[in-house]
Amino acid sequence: MKVAKFGGTSVASGGQIEKLTEIMQSDPSRRIVVVSAPGKRTDDDVKVTDMLIALGEKRIKNQSTNDALVHVIERYRSICAELGIEEKVMADIEADLEARVAFNTEDEGVFMDQMKAAGEDNNAKLIAAHLNQSGFDARYMNPFDAGLYVDGEAGNAQVQSEAYEELAKLKDEDKILVFPGFFGYKRDGQLVTFPRGGSDITGAIVAAGVNAELYENFTDVDSVCVANPKVVDNPEEITHMTYREMRELSYAGFTVFHDVALVPAFRHGIPVSVKNTNNPEGEGTLITADRSKGNSYPITGIAADKGFSIVYVRKYLMNREVGFGRRLLEMVEEEGISFEHSPSGIDDISVILRTSELSLDSENRLLTRIQTELDVDDTYIEHGFSMIMVVGEGMDETVGLAARATDAIAKAGINIEMINQGSSEVSLSFAVKERVTDEVIKAIYNEFYTKTTQ
Amino acid sequence: MKVAKFGGTSVASGGQIEKLTEIMQSDPSRRIVVVSAPGKRTDDDVKVTDMLIALGEKRIKNQSTNDALVHVIERYRSICAELGIEEKVMADIEADLEARVAFNTEDEGVFMDQMKAAGEDNNAKLIAAHLNQSGFDARYMNPFDAGLYVDGEAGNAQVQSEAYEELAKLKDEDKILVFPGFFGYKRDGQLVTFPRGGSDITGAIVAAGVNAELYENFTDVDSVCVANPKVVDNPEEITHMTYREMRELSYAGFTVFHDVALVPAFRHGIPVSVKNTNNPEGEGTLITADRSKGNSYPITGIAADKGFSIVYVRKYLMNREVGFGRRLLEMVEEEGISFEHSPSGIDDISVILRTSELSLDSENRLLTRIQTELDVDDTYIEHGFSMIMVVGEGMDETVGLAARATDAIAKAGINIEMINQGSSEVSLSFAVKERVTDEVIKAIYNEFYTKTTQ
Numbered sequence: 001m002k003v004a005k006f007g008g009t010s011v012a013s014g015g016q017i018e019k020l021t022e023i024m025q026s027d028p029s030r031r032i033v034v035v036s037a038p039g040k041r042t043d044d045d046v047k048v049t050d051m052l053i054a055l056g057e058k059r060i061k062n063q064s065t066n067d068a069l070v071h072v073i074e075r076y077r078s079i080c081a082e083l084g085i086e087e088k089v090m091a092d093i094e095a096d097l098e099a100r101v102a103f104n105t106e107d108e109g110v111f112m113d114q115m116k117a118a119g120e121d122n123n124a125k126l127i128a129a130h131l132n133q134s135g136f137d138a139r140y141m142n143p144f145d146a147g148l149y150v151d152g153e154a155g156n157a158q159v160q161s162e163a164y165e166e167l168a169k170l171k172d173e174d175k176i177l178v179f180p181g182f183f184g185y186k187r188d189g190q191l192v193t194f195p196r197g198g199s200d201i202t203g204a205i206v207a208a209g210v211n212a213e214l215y216e217n218f219t220d221v222d223s224v225c226v227a228n229p230k231v232v233d234n235p236e237e238i239t240h241m242t243y244r245e246m247r248e249l250s251y252a253g254f255t256v257f258h259d260v261a262l263v264p265a266f267r268h269g270i271p272v273s274v275k276n277t278n279n280p281e282g283e284g285t286l287i288t289a290d291r292s293k294g295n296s297y298p299i300t301g302i303a304a305d306k307g308f309s310i311v312y313v314r315k316y317l318m319n320r321e322v323g324f325g326r327r328l329l330e331m332v333e334e335e336g337i338s339f340e341h342s343p344s345g346i347d348d349i350s351v352i353l354r355t356s357e358l359s360l361d362s363e364n365r366l367l368t369r370i371q372t373e374l375d376v377d378d379t380y381i382e383h384g385f386s387m388i389m390v391v392g393e394g395m396d397e398t399v400g401l402a403a404r405a406t407d408a409i410a411k412a413g414i415n416i417e418m419i420n421q422g423s424s425e426v427s428l429s430f431a432v433k434e435r436v437t438d439e440v441i442k443a444i445y446n447e448f449y450t451k452t453t454q
Numbered sequence: 455m456k457v458a459k460f461g462g463t464s465v466a467s468g469g470q471i472e473k474l475t476e477i478m479q480s481d482p483s484r485r486i487v488v489v490s491a492p493g494k495r496t497d498d499d500v501k502v503t504d505m506l507i508a509l510g511e512k513r514i515k516n517q518s519t520n521d522a523l524v525h526v527i528e529r530y531r532s533i534c535a536e537l538g539i540e541e542k543v544m545a546d547i548e549a550d551l552e553a554r555v556a557f558n559t560e561d562e563g564v565f566m567d568q569m570k571a572a573g574e575d576n577n578a579k580l581i582a583a584h585l586n587q588s589g590f591d592a593r594y595m596n597p598f599d600a601g602l603y604v605d606g607e608a609g610n611a612q613v614q615s616e617a618y619e620e621l622a623k624l625k626d627e628d629k630i631l632v633f634p635g636f637f638g639y640k641r642d643g644q645l646v647t648f649p650r651g652g653s654d655i656t657g658a659i660v661a662a663g664v665n666a667e668l669y670e671n672f673t674d675v676d677s678v679c680v681a682n683p684k685v686v687d688n689p690e691e692i693t694h695m696t697y698r699e700m701r702e703l704s705y706a707g708f709t710v711f712h713d714v715a716l717v718p719a720f721r722h723g724i725p726v727s728v729k730n731t732n733n734p735e736g737e738g739t740l741i742t743a744d745r746s747k748g749n750s751y752p753i754t755g756i757a758a759d760k761g762f763s764i765v766y767v768r769k770y771l772m773n774r775e776v777g778f779g780r781r782l783l784e785m786v787e788e789e790g791i792s793f794e795h796s797p798s799g800i801d802d803i804s805v806i807l808r809t810s811e812l813s814l815d816s817e818n819r820l821l822t823r824i825q826t827e828l829d830v831d832d833t834y835i836e837h838g839f840s841m842i843m844v845v846g847e848g849m850d851e852t853v854g855l856a857a858r859a860t861d862a863i864a865k866a867g868i869n870i871e872m873i874n875q876g877s878s879e880v881s882l883s884f885a886v887k888e889r890v891t892d893e894v895i896k897a898i899y900n901e902f903y904t905k906t907t908q
Contacts, residue, residue: 244801247770247800248801251800260771266770267770316720317714320792322792323787325783325793326786326787329777329779329783333776333777333780338774338776340798342779342796343874343875343876345702345874345877345878345883346878346881347701347878348877349877350877397869399864399869400864400865402860402864402873403865404864406857406860407854407857409857410853410858411854411857415851415852415853416856416876417876418876419873419876420797420798420799421873422797422871422873422885423797423798423799424799424800424801424802425802426799427799427800431876
């Protein structure tokens with residue numbers, strides 16, 4: 001069986017939901033649908049989840065909620081009207097939303113979680129109704145009834161391992177199940193939403209629970225591209241990549257998924273397919289644990305992320321001080337800063353971190369501590385770097401890949417601040433000044449994808 | 455004033471000592487000579503220091519010392535004979551050696567230290583006599599009388615900061631001073647030898663103490679070469695380099711000095727000149743804190759050292775665990791292992807260390823701890839790597855240097871295991887398999903030194 005998850009734009013309107021229905025019809029092995037809340041129909045549209053947040057905040061501030069509530073109801077009503085869904089369904093959705101707004105607000109986190117979850121929950125009911133009326137034997141599946149048990153505070157649900165055992169029972173269901181994404185329940189019945197990428201998380205958990213042959217992630221792009229289409233014109237598409245490649249790429253700005261969202265699928269070895277609701281016949285991108293070698297290109301993708309800072313430390317005879325690097329990283333950790341890399345030379349060590357991890361205070365404290373406690377010759381920090389990731393399985397064993405990438409960057413007249421190769425088997429990363437980020441991506445892309453020779 | 459230090463081969467015979475005398479004559483600003491024990495005259499010769507160690511060990515084992523003692527005495531006698539030095543000097547040397555052998559052996563370290571130091575000490579007396587008979591007003595200078603105070607256990611003398619103040623007084627001496635290298639004294643009169651590179655250390659300390667305008671290090675090579683002449687045919691010579699370049703090069707197998715030996719000179723800003731006793735008119739290699747830019751080549755030297763191991767660690771979502779890298783390095787430290795680099799990817803981190811830091815036990819313990827305490831997906835260790843260092847001031851700002859180096863290696867068909875660029879302003883380093891070390895050096899040398907274009 002397959003689990004198919006549909007993102008916000010794929011369930012944003014009646015028209016989109018009809019595409020979902022066609023997709024379900026075209027492959028009977030699709031037995032579970034996980035749905036998001038209605039997303040944007042056009043670029044300037046508002047997502048239902050954002051409407052619900054606005055509505056919930058009015059309630060917390062004791063402002064009038066009437067208009068905001070009508071706004072949400074109207075959105076569902078327009079979808080129901082488009083699909084000709086029976087009035088009873090809309091009446092249920094309306095009653096559900098009114099009940100949620102009236103909920104106890106004492107714990108604001110708990111209150112907001114159940115408000116936000118209304119988007120997916122009601123959309124699942126609506127879609128189940130539409131599937132039934134389209135000839136399917138479908139039913140809405142409540143995450144609590146399904147045993148999607150979680151722990152953690154509001155907005156940060158963590159799946160419990162017993163949830164997988166509970167969800168495994170869904171394999172025996174005769175009906176098509178329509179499952180709302182984005183939230184689970186504590187054992188005591190409290191609803192908790194997942195962090196970023198919430199519906200993707202639900203999909204991955206359910207797919208893992210039922211041990212699906214495939215987890216299909218329907219979104220609004222044909223596939224994952226080799227490089228950001230906003231930077232490179234008509235980039236090649238990635239037809240097949242590994243979990244590890246996906247993870248390295250998503251680290252550095254690939255926004256199709258939040259990288260953690262797919263972890264439940266990866267951990268259980270479930271293949272993931274990224275497909276386009278608007279072009280379901282397209283090949284899409286398949287993500288598996290391994291892939292056969294022999295891609296036509298030696299690399300799989302190029303990604304970049306801005307907003308990095310580098311702390312430089314220099315001390316004569318540093319490499320003779322056992323524990324120097326460890327003590328430096330300890331200071332970084334004691335400031336609550338998570339670091340990305342720490343390349344070191346003989347008398348030099350750098351710490352590369354996301355600038356967002358720093359504050360002016362923590363930066364000053366850190367430099368002062370390094371200077372005084374490690375008695376260094378020099379230490380300073382520089383901001384405004386990008387990390388560029390060049391990703392591909394087997395890169396570490398391919399002679400000359402690093403040379404081609406560095407050469408391409410050099411030919412573009414760009415200085416590389418740091419090269420990190422050899423720590424990862426699947427990637428090569430560079431630090432460059434932020435302002436040259438796009439140029440570097442283009443240079444690497446052209447080297448590997450537009451040259452005729454390899 | 456200049457301080458001139460002469461290495462073992464430069465004082466190995468009467469003929470060599472005559473060259474020393476000529477060198478002293480050619481420049482009256484050379485006021486202090488620091489001398490080693492007589493070294494090898496030919497490749498299969500035995501150094502006096504090694505004879506003394508053999509002699510001392512016989513004494514400790516209560517074996518007969520007669521033959522071994524005669525062996526050492528004969529060596530000095532042959533030098534005296536060659537130079538026509540008065541019999542009294544040789545009688546003093548003989549008495550000194552006999553007294554040392556008869557010394558208390560209760561503390562074996564202390565006993566061996568004074569045995570080993572006999573080589574330099576008696577050579578200094580002999581050379582002082584020769585200088586006097588050659589028309590100089592010279593005298594032997596005992597390190598205790600000069601105030602070269604040290605601390606630390608036998609074989610591991612550490613200079614005390616007050617030694618520099620004492621040694622500063624030597625500036626006012628009218629006579630040429632002949633100073634034995636390799637040892638100092640504790641305040642209570644106990645002799646302690648320096649670790650590896652011992653006479654170089656003495657020279658650097660004395661030069662720093664008298665604030666010499668130049669510390670000349672006379673050895674048996676014309677200058678420091680850009681690459682090992684055993685690997686590259688007729689490599690270019692380095693005429694001028696910085697302390698930092700020297701340090702990075704000596705880290706990776708440049709054997710002209712032990713890198714720590716020059717620290718006292720570096721710390722006091724004393725320029726160092728490497729010259730050839732057998733060709734004192736040669737330009738040699740000058741080492742200073744800074745050097746004017748505009749070398750004819752973009753890099754200063756290439757060095758390599760074998761014997762590295764790499765510990766690989768992989769864990770999914772590693773980069774979200776604050777403190778992961780620090781905890782890993784802590785385990786390494788707790789095994790008493792000093793690490794060289796620790797490059798990291800998203801889900802991977804490696805620790806590069808010298809294989810000599812490991813034992814089979816510590817390796818197994820470390821891997822077990824990483825596996826269990828850090829709960830990683832995979833960890834293993836591989837041996838047999840070389841580190842290649844490409845060194846040059848300002849490398850970090852030169853576009854394309856890394857590309858040229860990696861390209862040259864790739865064109866030689868060699869896979870780079872790790873690239874480390876950006877942590878040091880003066881070097882770029884690579885890890886490669888040991889068996890390709892020489893090929894990599896040749897490839898980089900040819901790229902930067904034999905190509906006509908840059």
